[in-house]
Amino acid sequence: MTAAAAPGRTLGSQILAGCREEGRAALIGYLPVGYPTVPESIAAMEALIEGGIDIVEVGVPYSDPLMDGPLIQRATERALDQGCQVDDVFTAVRAVADAGSTAYVMTYWNLVLRRGVERFAADLAGAGGSGLITPDLIPDEAGEWIEASDRHGLDRVFLIAPSSTRERLTVATAACRGFVYAASTMGVTGTRDSVGSAAAQVVEHAREVTDLPLCVGLGVSTRAQAAEVAGYADGVIVGSALVRALGEGGPAAVRALTAELAAGVREGRR
Amino acid sequence: MTAQPGIGRFGDFGGRYVPEALIPALEQLDEVRRKAMVDPEFVGELDRLHRTYTGRPSIITEVPRFAEHCGGARVILKREDLNHTGSHKINNVLGQALLTKRMGKRRVIAETGAGQHGVATATAAALLGLECVVYMGKVDTERQALNVARMRLLGAEVVAVTNGSQTLKDAVNEALRDWVANVDDTHYVLGTVTGPYPFPEMVRDFHRVIGVEARAQVLDLVGRLPDAVIACVGGGSNAMGIFHRFLDDASVRLVGVEAGGDGVESGRHAARFSGGSRGVLHGAATYVLQDDDGQTIESHSVSAGLDYPSVGPEHAHLFEIGRAEYRSATDDEAMEAFRLLSRTEGILPAIESAHALAGAMELGRELGPDAVLLVSLSGRGDKDVHTAARWFGLLDDQAGMP
Numbered sequence: 016m017t018a019a020a021a022p023g024r025t026l027g028s029q030i031l032a033g034c035r036e037e038g039r040a041a042l043i044g045y046l047p048v049g050y051p052t053v054p055e056s057i058a059a060m061e062a063l064i065e066g067g068i069d070i071v072e073v074g075v076p077y078s079d080p081l082m083d084g085p086l087i088q089r090a091t092e093r094a095l096d097q098g099c100q101v102d103d104v105f106t107a108v109r110a111v112a113d114a115g116s117t118a119y120v121m122t123y124w125n126l127v128l129r130r131g132v133e134r135f136a137a138d139l140a141g142a143g144g145s146g147l148i149t150p151d152l153i154p155d156e157a158g159e160w161i162e163a164s165d166r167h168g169l170d171r172v173f174l175i176a177p178s179s180t181r182e183r184l185t186v187a188t189a190a191c192r193g194f195v196y197a198a199s200t201m202g203v204t205g206t207r208d209s210v211g212s213a214a215a216q217v218v219e220h221a222r223e224v225t226d227l228p229l230c231v232g233l234g235v236s237t238r239a240q241a242a243e244v245a246g247y248a249d250g251v252i253v254g255s256a257l258v259r260a261l262g263e264g265g266p267a268a269v270r271a272l273t274a275e276l277a278a279g280v281r282e283g284r285r
Numbered sequence: 286m287t288a289q290p291g292i293g294r295f296g297d298f299g300g301r302y303v304p305e306a307l308i309p310a311l312e313q314l315d316e317v318r319r320k321a322m323v324d325p326e327f328v329g330e331l332d333r334l335h336r337t338y339t340g341r342p343s344i345i346t347e348v349p350r351f352a353e354h355c356g357g358a359r360v361i362l363k364r365e366d367l368n369h370t371g372s373h374k375i376n377n378v379l380g381q382a383l384l385t386k387r388m389g390k391r392r393v394i395a396e397t398g399a400g401q402h403g404v405a406t407a408t409a410a411a412l413l414g415l416e417c418v419v420y421m422g423k424v425d426t427e428r429q430a431l432n433v434a435r436m437r438l439l440g441a442e443v444v445a446v447t448n449g450s451q452t453l454k455d456a457v458n459e460a461l462r463d464w465v466a467n468v469d470d471t472h473y474v475l476g477t478v479t480g481p482y483p484f485p486e487m488v489r490d491f492h493r494v495i496g497v498e499a500r501a502q503v504l505d506l507v508g509r510l511p512d513a514v515i516a517c518v519g520g521g522s523n524a525m526g527i528f529h530r531f532l533d534d535a536s537v538r539l540v541g542v543e544a545g546g547d548g549v550e551s552g553r554h555a556a557r558f559s560g561g562s563r564g565v566l567h568g569a570a571t572y573v574l575q576d577d578d579g580q581t582i583e584s585h586s587v588s589a590g591l592d593y594p595s596v597g598p599e600h601a602h603l604f605e606i607g608r609a610e611y612r613s614a615t616d617d618e619a620m621e622a623f624r625l626l627s628r629t630e631g632i633l634p635a636i637e638s639a640h641a642l643a644g645a646m647e648l649g650r651e652l653g654p655d656a657v658l659l660v661s662l663s664g665r666g667d668k669d670v671h672t673a674a675r676w677f678g679l680l681d682d683q684a685g686m687p
């Protein structure tokens with residue numbers, strides 16, 4: 016077992032630790048800022064919190080979202096068409112903090128580079144965010160971000176995948192702080208009929224190399240799936256299903272689905 | 286952006302900006318191709334295919350009548366247009382298809398803009414018995430309809446990509462998504478010198494033969510090295526292929542020609558070096574057309590193969606250190622060069638390659654009659670006949686059009 020990065024002190028880490036003490040997995044909900052509009056996306060994030068989400072994952076719309084499936088692509092394309100900007104992300108992060116939760120920002124790397132890694136980190140910390148989830152940044156390329164996150168006390172969440180070798184699991188988890196994002200399948204975001212056995216396996220293998228909370232994302236959309244994943248993971252990440260709920264029924268539908276998923280993670284007690 | 290110590294860097298540029306899920310496949314690819322490039326069996330097989338299938342070495346052709354429009358400089362074309370499938374793209378594709386076999390994979394995917402890379406990939410897949418899916422922006426499937434039919438005739442599935450700008454960059458996104466999901470049995474035959482390491486270096490190495498042959502051929506014909514080597518730059522594979530052997534020849538200017546579209550000042554172009562800035566796209570740190578937030582700006586060009594908002598990282602490095610220089614040719618300039626080469630030499634160039642010809646016209650006028658210019662004629666214009674005929678108003682149904 017390798018030493019993890021310095022113990023997290025972010026609100027996100029504290030929430031995850033609290034869930035662990037309760038003996039349950041945390042529920043993490045993803046919504047992109049700006050969909051369908053910036054104010055409505057923020058209202059939807061507040062609805063997540065009202066529905067019982069533990070942590071909010073704030074997505075940043077990007078022109079070339081290569082880890083996203085059609086549903087999130089369409090939502091973020093619409094957000095960009097409406098003029099959503101990176102500045103709006105920090106407004107959303109602040110709103111989430113004000114509503115009593117905390118945000119991790121999920122962003123493709125070029126948006127951070129363009130703003131400047133240091134400035135992005137300062138703005139995120141200033142808005143009360145806990146850290147970044149970086150789907151197209153591997154630790155090997157993350158030197159500047161590792162330094163900036165240390166300076167600003169932010170968590171850095173890298174991904175692991177079913178294809179990850181033991182060596183890659185070690186490299187990736189050693190660079191993480193806060194939690195580790197375990198991709199459940201080889202693929203992009205989207206709802207799936209079943210979460211599949213690869214997710215449980217990647218969690219099992221990662222446990223051998225890290226003590227950090229292991230949160231599983233990609234493909235979780237129902238209460239039953241949330242319960243299933245909560246049986247072996249420290250956190251359950253839901254994205255596409257919430258985006259679809261928002262598109263179909265607005266913040267009320269987001270709140271209702273979140274309540275279902277929150278019940279699910281409590282059914283999956285280990 | 287500061288230099289990172291990571292692997293696969295050309296100065297500050299390159300690297301691997303991709304999902305972790307792809308790292309094992311990239312590591313496997315790197316290991317397999319490194320071994321292959323020093324394995325006499327692999328090298329021999331690729332060489333045999335070059336000779337007996339592609340038609341290498343490609344010849345050089347001096348074009349004196351065209352040269353009259355280039356300030357009287359001597360102009361020599363490296364004829365990649367004569368390769369089987371009609372462009373340089375086959376050099377890279379045969380190499381990667383053989384690697385696919387070595388890795389025990391049975392399916393290849395590719396992105397394509399002009400369709401030339403897609404056609405080459407479909408061809409290699411047919412030759413080696415691989416399943417093949419080609420992603421192509423919907424806009425490109427329309428302007429390169431002939432190539433879509435060619436790929437289908439060769440047995441490939443062509444997927445028209447309808448998101449984003451519906452051009453090459455979106456085809457790359459879609460191919461990467463497919464790859465993440467199917468990486469166990471699928472190799473992504475990336476068509477140019479960009480993407481995550483090892484693609485930029487590997488694709489360059491497969492195209493390096495262009496410059497190796499051309500350097501010897503020009504020495505043979507002229508008795509000295511050329512003053513400049515000129516190539517169009519989309520992702521930059523034909524350019525890196527012809528440049529690489531000349532990198533150490535300090536007297537030889539290396540000149541890349543990007544697509545100027547409606548003109549760089551118009552904002553509608555694909556000139557990453559004069560109109561873009563440092564960033565990351567499709568797995569590589571390089572030069573990118575982007576807005577203040579870092580969102581990719583759509584490129585514009587009459588040429589589908591140059592219509593791409595970023596460029597291979599090795600070009601970014603050569604630009605920064607000043608070893609290569611980059612200019613642009615507008616749609617109008619490229620089409621004028623297209624017309625001239627057709628009329629003066631009886632060679633229909635690809636519209637992509639016509640950008641290099643436009644660059645030669647400009648550089649020749651600057652350097653004068655003593656200069657020797659080597660130009661990469663990366664492809665032939667058959668696929669562009671429809672576009673060119675419309676451009677010049679030669680179609681009957683256009684009669685009476687303004």
Ligand SMILES: Cc1ncc(COP(=O)(O)O)c(C=O)c1O
Pocket residue numbers: 372373398399400401402476477478517518519520521522523524589590591635637638663664665
């Ligand atoms: C004939 C021809 N030349 C050039 C290009 C541009 O690619 P690259 O810059 O990688 O050579 C293309 C791409 O489709 C092409 O078909």
